[in-house]
Amino acid sequence: MQQPANGSPPAMTANQWRDDLKFMASDMQKRHANLYHHVSREDFDGAVADLDAQIPNLPRNRIIVGMMRIAAMVGDGHTRVEPRKDPAFGFPSLPVKFYLFDDGLYVRAARPEQRDLLGARVEAIGGIAIDEAVRRVSELASRDNAMGPKVYAPLFLAMPDILEAVGLSNSRETASLTLSHNGRRWTVTVPAGAIDPPWPPDTDISLVTPAGWIDANPGRPPMWLQAPLDYHRLVELPERHALYAQVNMVADVAGETLGQFGDKILAKASATNPQAIVLDLRLAQGGNGDLRTDLVRDLIKAEDADTRLYVLTARGTFSAGQFILDDLDRLTGAVFIGEPASSSPTDYGDGYRSQMPNSGISVRTAIKYWQSGQDMRPWIPTDLAPGYRFADYVEGRDPALDAALGFSPDQKLDERLFKQTATDAAAISRTADDPLYRYADVETIGWRTALRLSRAKQQDAALALARWTAGRFPKSSDAATVRGMVADAAGLRDEAREAAATAVLIDPNNRNAQSLLGRLNAKPK
DSSP: OOOOTTOOOOOOOHHHHHHHHHHHHHHHHHHOSOTTSSSOHHHHHHHHHHHHHHGGGOOHHHHHHHHHHHHHHTOOTTSBOOSTTOGGGOOOOOSEEEEEETTEEEEEEEOGGGGGGTTOEEEEETTEEHHHHHHHHHTTOOOSSTTHHHHHHHHHTTOHHHHHHTTSOSOSSEEEEEEEETTEEEEEEEEOOOOOOOOOSSBOOTTOOOTTOEESSOSOOOGGGTOTTOSEEEEEEGGGTEEEEEESSBSOBTTBOHHHHHHHHHHHHHHHOOSEEEEEOTTBOOBOGGGOHHHHHHHHHHOOSSOEEEEEEOTTOOTHHHHHHHHHHHHSOOEEEESOOSSOSSEEEEEEEEEOTTTOOEEEEEEEEEOOTTOOOSSOOOSBOOOOOHHHHHHTOOHHHHHHHTOOGGGSHHHHHHHHOOOSHHHHHHHHTOGGGTTSOHHHHHHHHHHHHHHTTOHHHHHHHHHHHHHHOTTOHHHHHHHHHHHHHTTOHHHHHHHHHHHHHHOTTOHHHHHHHHHHHSOOO
């Protein structure tokens, strides 16, 4: 495929687009490890047929967005058609940079001519409320879990070609933004700018500002954003008795393998005996997962009675970065802080890149199934999620790193539930629903802590927490089983029998529930 001299995308006939669509669908079907793991064959084929029928009446941008939507239907983060690393898209972006903070979508950077928009919160796009706008573009985002669209949505919302295709703009040349800032609310039409350069291979640069642009943070970036393209960084924090180790891509670099970086961490930890080693994976979007073994080994060795390991994760942690999380979750006592990764412990990966024959647009297809034992969780839960608000960005604060360096075991949800010994559901809910635990595994923490309370002979608190957990998670066989165990320990035989029967009904293979129910139903000697 040849690009015209002026750099604009090539003009293509409907038949050429149909050939590209056919190639895309066929390539996915041929290469994917299990194309229909999330979408049915009928729905996939139907979506392809619908787009094929519409192609003669669609402009270029809507055809491409239709392809993005089909790829996203597959339901994994490595199967995708998207513009971050694909110049063939040719979609210009607005001269602003959005980011989806915990308190909304903000203009965090802008070209000088759009300086008046800097720091504004985006309330609507094309007259559509921002929550609905995010939902529409999220349908185009390939993902393993709900974190994936948080990476893509700010990028897609800055591309008028995408906005027009999903009904958020009447033009492919402009976007209408409704903004609020310092008590003022206004609507402005912003023209499309240049085509953004491709992203680097496997590093999240969502918060990187191009040279010459104005940033809402006036030159005081926090440590994790100071050198995003330095793939290995080790910083001593002697005043905090800590080592900060950042991996921004799971890769070897010039003069240092990833294993040698692990050796460096271990050597420095042995020499300084820090209270904390903070491993920051928030920008590690991938790389070569096979290189992680020595790094993980050295982190295991560095963790001891005096040194606690903290792992910082975020939406940008993906693919090979997830492999490191899986290992550390299984093999260490690390405290996980921040947002979850946008990968799952068990997922489809190793995106194979093919180019469509006419447009040159890339289609990436997951060709391997990576299974982490029987771990089917959507993500590795985090123990603490301190959040990241726009004001934190402006002031250069890093709530996740601050949480790691100021950590106390009493902050974890299991300790709070154990020590509060609440006996009413409202008090338990107030603790469990604290935003600090928004990404914690509340279900498992709830029933494990109920067992712990029961063993500590705090039967009223144990029973209250077991009942609350089973009620909050009515499809959990484990939660129902523990309610039965705790009720049995409290002498409530009828409740114990009912809970055990519920657990077996939910999961007939739950041996603990079967054993409990059998014992409760046995006739006394």
